[in-house]
Amino acid sequence: METTTSADGTTLAFDRLGAGPPVVLLPGATCTRGVTAPLAAALAEHLTVLNLDRRGRGQSDDMGDPPPYDPRREVEDVAALVRAAGGSAAVYGHSSGAGVALRAAAADVGVTRLVLHDAPYSSPGGEQRARDWDAELHALLLAQRDGDAVAAFLRMVGTPAELVDGMRGSPHWPALEAVAPSLAYDSAAMGDHDGGLVPEELLPAVTVPTLVLVGGADHGFMVDVARQLADGLPDARLEQLVGAGHDAGPDVVVPALLPFLLG
The missing domain is CATH 3.40.50.1820 (Alpha/Beta hydrolase fold, catalytic domain)
Structure with missing residues (x-):
């Protein structure tokens, strides 16, 4: 490294x-x-x-x-x-x-x-969902609900809710929670606040x-x-x-x- x-x-x-x-x-x-x-x-x-x-x-x-x-x-x-x-x-x-x-x-x-x-x-046609996701993400991170932020991201990209629930009990979940704040950079990079359309x-x-x-x-x-x-x-x-x-x-x-x- x-x-x-x-x-x-x-x-x-x-x-x-x-x-x-x-x-x-x-x-x-x-x-x-x-x-x-x-x-x-x-x-x-x-x-x-x-x-x-x-x-x-x-x-x-x-x-x-x-x-x-x-x-x-x-x-x-x-x-x-x-x-x-x-x-x-x-x-x-x-x-x-x-x-x-x-x-x-x-x-x-x-x-x-x-x-x-x-x-x-x-x-x-997907603009509103992207804008809603960005607002939800920042609200969850502000409340320090990192696990919920990861779960919201997974649901946003199409992961079934029951699978997300199962993942939350897995040994890999803490590693996902650890990177939750970085999801805000992903959202910013993709322009989600403005709909996430091609720039x-x-x-x-x-x-x-x-x-x-x-x-x-x-x-x-x-x-x-x-x-x-x-x-x-x-x-x-x-x-x-x-x-x-x-x-x-x-x-x-x-x-x-x-x-x-x-x-």
Whole structure:
């Protein structure tokens, strides 16, 4: 493990693996770098991989401002990782990590290539649910009801209520509660306060080559979102991992990533 410091003093923990052109990995909501470790190991056979614990998770802390959470803090985190990589790097974002990656590329912090994998923006018609989720999340976190915040997130993404109830009694639940405050950064990165729609205003600023990856086997709306992203970005191509779910493993993802990341 290595650490670096973001602009606001937050210590960021990451693993550096492999050799070759650098790529920063940004996992999705509730996920530490342990979740992206198998992907990092597979990519490290060809690339230098910096696998990050996003702020407020794992071994990274959070010295940022109190709520409402500002997505610019995570853009600064990406900038810190890019500096640690030598000043420029590709960035891969999965799920809400894709929202962070998109913002970082638009902010011109040294991103050379961008991968947006299963970016969970709202599709047209889903705006109100996203806005309601953001308000509910912040109310629960303000009341220090971290377990309820995680449960609300799981229900929002489609987990059946009875399964959520079962998870709350599992030995893995305390680890989910520990990262509950970081859900506010996921919500901020995805623009949930304003409906969570694709941020059309950011797309023209992303001038680097971009690969939009999408599965869609378990969240069909993401295919429409991926098409919207690919159509709106100046230099993007869309690749659908047909039959893949949101948790597609390295055996599915790496063959699509490597040709793009190696240029």
